[in-house]
Amino acid sequence: MQIDLKQCCMLLATAEDIWIFTHKNPDGDTLGSAYGLYYGLTAIGKRAAVLCSDSMPKKFGYFYPQGPMPDFEPQYIVAVDVADIQLLGPALEPYAHKIDLCIDHHISNTGYAEHLLLDSHAAATAEIVYEIVTAMGVSLTQPMATALYTGIATDTGCFRYSNTTAQTHFRAAKLIEAGIDITYMNQLLFETKSKGRIALERLAMSTLEYAFHQRCATIVLSREMVAQSGAEDEDIDGISSMPRQIEGVEVGATLRERKEGGYKVSVRTARSVDASEICKRLGGGGHKAAAGCVISGTLDEARRKLYEAIGAQLGEQ
Amino acid sequence: MQIDLKQCCMLLATAEDIWIFTHKNPDGDTLGSAYGLYYGLTAIGKRAAVLCSDSMPKKFGYFYPQGPMPDFEPQYIVAVDVADIQLLGPALEPYAHKIDLCIDHHISNTGYAEHLLLDSHAAATAEIVYEIVTAMGVSLTQPMATALYTGIATDTGCFRYSNTTAQTHFRAAKLIEAGIDITYMNQLLFETKSKGRIALERLAMSTLEYAFHQRCATIVLSREMVAQSGAEDEDIDGISSMPRQIEGVEVGATLRERKEGGYKVSVRTARSVDASEICKRLGGGGHKAAAGCVISGTLDEARRKLYEAIGAQLGEQ
Numbered sequence: 017m018q019i020d021l022k023q024c025c026m027l028l029a030t031a032e033d034i035w036i037f038t039h040k041n042p043d044g045d046t047l048g049s050a051y052g053l054y055y056g057l058t059a060i061g062k063r064a065a066v067l068c069s070d071s072m073p074k075k076f077g078y079f080y081p082q083g084p085m086p087d088f089e090p091q092y093i094v095a096v097d098v099a100d101i102q103l104l105g106p107a108l109e110p111y112a113h114k115i116d117l118c119i120d121h122h123i124s125n126t127g128y129a130e131h132l133l134l135d136s137h138a139a140a141t142a143e144i145v146y147e148i149v150t151a152m153g154v155s156l157t158q159p160m161a162t163a164l165y166t167g168i169a170t171d172t173g174c175f176r177y178s179n180t181t182a183q184t185h186f187r188a189a190k191l192i193e194a195g196i197d198i199t200y201m202n203q204l205l206f207e208t209k210s211k212g213r214i215a216l217e218r219l220a221m222s223t224l225e226y227a228f229h230q231r232c233a234t235i236v237l238s239r240e241m242v243a244q245s246g247a248e249d250e251d252i253d254g255i256s257s258m259p260r261q262i263e264g265v266e267v268g269a270t271l272r273e274r275k276e277g278g279y280k281v282s283v284r285t286a287r288s289v290d291a292s293e294i295c296k297r298l299g300g301g302g303h304k305a306a307a308g309c310v311i312s313g314t315l316d317e318a319r320r321k322l323y324e325a326i327g328a329q330l331g332e333q
Numbered sequence: 334m335q336i337d338l339k340q341c342c343m344l345l346a347t348a349e350d351i352w353i354f355t356h357k358n359p360d361g362d363t364l365g366s367a368y369g370l371y372y373g374l375t376a377i378g379k380r381a382a383v384l385c386s387d388s389m390p391k392k393f394g395y396f397y398p399q400g401p402m403p404d405f406e407p408q409y410i411v412a413v414d415v416a417d418i419q420l421l422g423p424a425l426e427p428y429a430h431k432i433d434l435c436i437d438h439h440i441s442n443t444g445y446a447e448h449l450l451l452d453s454h455a456a457a458t459a460e461i462v463y464e465i466v467t468a469m470g471v472s473l474t475q476p477m478a479t480a481l482y483t484g485i486a487t488d489t490g491c492f493r494y495s496n497t498t499a500q501t502h503f504r505a506a507k508l509i510e511a512g513i514d515i516t517y518m519n520q521l522l523f524e525t526k527s528k529g530r531i532a533l534e535r536l537a538m539s540t541l542e543y544a545f546h547q548r549c550a551t552i553v554l555s556r557e558m559v560a561q562s563g564a565e566d567e568d569i570d571g572i573s574s575m576p577r578q579i580e581g582v583e584v585g586a587t588l589r590e591r592k593e594g595g596y597k598v599s600v601r602t603a604r605s606v607d608a609s610e611i612c613k614r615l616g617g618g619g620h621k622a623a624a625g626c627v628i629s630g631t632l633d634e635a636r637r638k639l640y641e642a643i644g645a646q647l648g649e650q
Contacts, residue, residue, distance in 0.1 A: 175492045175505075176523055178516035182506040188492075189502035199495035200604070206493055210580045214541070221535045230528070263527045287517070 024133040025152050031092035034064040039098045040105030042068050046097035048167025049141040055160035056149035069105025079163040092116050097141035099125045139179035142167025146187050161194035174206050212247035228332045233259035237272040260284035267326050278312035297325040341450040342469050348409035351381040356415045357422030359385050363414035365484025366458040372477035373466035386422025396480040409433050414458035416442045456496035459484025463504050478511035491523050529564035545649045550576035554589040577601035595629035614642040
């Protein structure tokens, strides 16, 4: 059942011994939301603990509390930023049908929880948690504001993405007023690349190829390049956006060699071109600005098929 | 004479036929401030024109008004984001001692104007212009808000840099409420790299060298690489920050070969290390996080001297 902010605050005010679940492969928003809520609930005297199927990324260690989470049996379970029970991961799945409250911003939320507070206009679930803790009368502390700022900043690419609203900035302003160190966070979150990423970027850029009067740029990530660089999956995600970022390029594509043969293709476009139309021609799909597909065959074959689809969309041969 | 916001608004309310000066080599803040003020003044029936010693960068064309600026003799001259008359550039220098009002956020402002509205806590001069136009009762229009947002976003690295305050976010929120397209702007301003920059990055990354247990990373930009890539000076500025952005790297340095021999060295550091101390040892200087110096000799000699200075600061041999 969907509830509003006030009902959510009342449920939390009466709850005791609260477990807070994040999604698996936790990102800045699910962790920032979970710890933001954790600090908020403990500030009003609740016993609470954050649980995640995966280990907590060290990167976000600057807002974790000191020491281990308290060990207790829950009377109330809250999931934050978890759109579907499949995203809970193996360790938390046994509790999938016992979740009392879900706080989320994904329009795709499956409504698995007893109560759902959903705001699909929020750029980050952390924005909703900010509204909850302040509506509950909790004073923002530095750790709380740091966790919530992290959620907002990571889900908006530091206020760059189209999901950023005036409300996002208002909430960020209030969090900054709590005295947090945004310089440290932003450097860590947005200006740091892993050595694996740097190595893979270097290899990938040596494969850069322009087509269609430089309106299109492609790069290739072979399995050998990925292995040699030591890059992780999250590094590869970042690299996929590189070709499109070149001035004048309307279609950027990354061809990643698959273990099982063929290429996984990621297409990013400027707003003059529809990426999903390109990928649909190749049996894939996605959004207007970002889509994907799988193309079988050798690199030459995959590139030829991809260029046919891109050329058709650009009105070029 | 320094004045406050209210006095500034009164001066502008009584002024007629207003020239608005930007600084030379105009950036997003001086242009965004100038056009934001231009739109504000014309909205209340003033005749105004923006003037710049250099040509207006096409990049910011999305907030320029249609057609040429009106041609008239000024009765009042305002300079925005211009800290010193030397920054006016040749075409505007003849008016250096006739400037009635300066609106600026640089603490180093030399006070050359008859009246100065200075707010050194503002991350961008566009923040101050936002306060002026709203205090004058002007309704924010889309072009006005677009220009002012550009000034704020460019001077804060899209809200990443340490100059970003709660006020910066509050003002951005108000500008977004005017209905501007931040997605388009942010993609253009923060996610687009010139082909020259891409080419130079590729060449520069092939020179990447780690030292001191990977606590230090250096890249080299030879004159041949710069020429071959077709990169501009602004491209090179961006590349200088790359070595420091590698995970775990505390000191990043870029050695750029000089026409007159030797190397211009740019040093960027994580907050554990003082870049200005490293550069002082080599006859240069700068800030804690970013400093520079010139080292004579061959590349090998320059690197050796640089490593000595860095090693001393890192406590490594």
